[in-house]
Amino acid sequence: MNAATVISLPHIKRKIGMGFPVFIAAEIGINHNGDLELAKKSIESAAGCGVDAVKFQNYRTEDFLSDRTLTYSYISQGKAVTESQFEMFKRCELSPAALRELKKTADDCGVIFFSTPTSKEGVEELQSLGVPLLKNGSDFLGNLPLIEYMAQTGLPSAIHRDGHARRDR
Numbered sequence: 001m002n003a004a005t006v007i008s009l010p011h012i013k014r015k016i017g018m019g020f021p022v023f024i025a026a027e028i029g030i031n032h033n034g035d036l037e038l039a040k041k042s043i044e045s046a047a048g049c050g051v052d053a054v055k056f057q058n059y060r061t062e063d064f065l066s067d068r069t070l071t072y073s074y075i076s077q078g079k080a081v082t083e084s085q086f087e088m089f090k091r092c093e094l095s096p097a098a099l100r101e102l103k104k105t106a107d108d109c110g111v112i113f114f115s116t117p118t119s120k121e122g123v124e125e126l127q128s129l130g131v132p133l134l135k136n137g138s139d140f141l142g143n144l145p146l147i148e149y150m151a152q153t154g155l156p157s158a159i160h161r162d163g164h165a166r167r168d169r
Contacts, residue, residue: 014052014112016156023052023053024050024051024052024053025051025052025053025054025055025112025114026042026046026049026051026053026054026055027055028042028043028046028054028055028056029055029056029057030056030057030089030092032092033091033092034091034092034093036098036101036102039056039094039098039102040101040102040105042054043102043105043106043109043111043113044105044109046111047106047109047110047111051111052111052112053106053111053112053113053114054106054111054112054113054114055114055115055116055135056094056099056102056113056114056115056116057092057094057115057116057118057137058093058094058099058115058116058117058118058122058125058126059089059093059116059117059118059119059122060093060118060119060121060122061086061089061090061093063118063119063122064118064139064140065085065086065089067086068084068086069084070084070085070086071083071084071085072084072085072088094115096125096128099115099125099126099129100129103129103130103131112131112132112133113129113131114126114131114132114133114134114135115131115134115135116134116135116136116137116140117134117146117150118137118140118146119146120145120146120149123146123149123150123153127153127155131155132155132156133155133156133157133158134150134153134155134156134157134158135157135158135159136150136157136158136159141159147159
């Protein structure tokens with residue numbers, strides 16, 4: 001972003017760019033583990049820390065994971081766990097109704113709600129909520145139709161390119 005670039009976020013009187021305060025977004029992502037109450041508490045905690053925004057992920061597992069035999073191993077509460085990646089991501093999906101509730105919680109806490117969609121339908125869900133910006137995940141950096149669709153909304157969109165080699169950009 002150069003000094004001449006300023007992103008204005010309507011409805012919230014906030015500008016992002018050189019010469020303006022740092023914009024801090026708490027990445028909640030899927031750390032709610034599919035528990036809507038935990039997601040709401042995460043928003044409340046982030047707001048209490050003074051963030052400007054909270055970011056989630058709204059996706060359909062089928063958009064990015066077709067191999068149902070893949071597993072993921074991790075430590076949870078001191079115990080080793082191995083589970084199906086498909087089932088893990090499926091458990092963490094946010095329905096349109098859940099997104100609405102989370103947006104309301106963020107609004108009530110005075111923070112911006114936005115999300116990373118993985119499909120046109122996900123973009124449309126976010127538009128229907130009136131989010132002020134979108135974010136494209138690094139794993140969808142090569143999904144030009146999705147990026148173009150996000151651009152067509154007219155909403156400011158952050159493009160995450162972390163983890164991609166220069167030849168991928």
